[in-house]
Amino acid sequence: MKNPFEQFNGKETKHKIEALGGAEVTLRELSLADNAEIEALLYKEGFNDDGKPIMSITNINKAKLMRVSKALVVPVMTMEHLETLSLHSLNAINEIADIVNPRVDEGN
Numbered sequence: 001m002k003n004p005f006e007q008f009n010g011k012e013t014k015h016k017i018e019a020l021g022g023a024e025v026t027l028r029e030l031s032l033a034d035n036a037e038i039e040a041l042l043y044k045e046g047f048n049d050d051g052k053p054i055m056s057i058t059n060i061n062k063a064k065l066m067r068v069s070k071a072l073v074v075p076v077m078t079m080e081h082l083e084t085l086s087l088h089s090l091n092a093i094n095e096i097a098d099i100v101n102p103r104v105d106e107g108n
Contacts, residue, residue, distance in 0.1 A: 012073055015099055019091035026074040027100060034070050038063050064097050071100040 010029040016022050030038075042063045045054035062079075069079040082093065 015096075017092055017095050019095045025072060025096065027071045027096065028073050030067065030070055030100065034067075038066050038070075041066060064093065067100050068093055068096050071096065 010031055012026050012028045014024050014026050016024050041059055042055065043053045044059055045056055047053050065079050065082045069077050069082055082089075085093075
């Protein structure tokens with residue numbers, strides 16, 4: 001009998017990134033452990049009295065870079081390497097981040 005959870009094993013997919021001149025990158029789906037590490041960084045500052053997380057822009061940006069670095073299979077880019085890139089790399093980083101963690105319209 002096939003394990004029904006096999007469908008959730010991370011897959012790798014190839015994407016052409018417009019902000020990189022159409023260069024192809026290989027991305028992997030993030031695991032639950034990856035997501036937990038990213039969320040721990042996002043919610044590192046704790047929560048307000050009303051239960052809403054205290055978010056710092058620094059941690060939000062670091063979480064985006066962590067998400068992109070964990071997802072990139074080809075080329076391999078560490079978070080530390082991404083942090084050293086110029087501001088001109090932001091469009092490419094944002095494009096990859098949107099693929100890895102697509103925004104969902106609340107109206108859907």
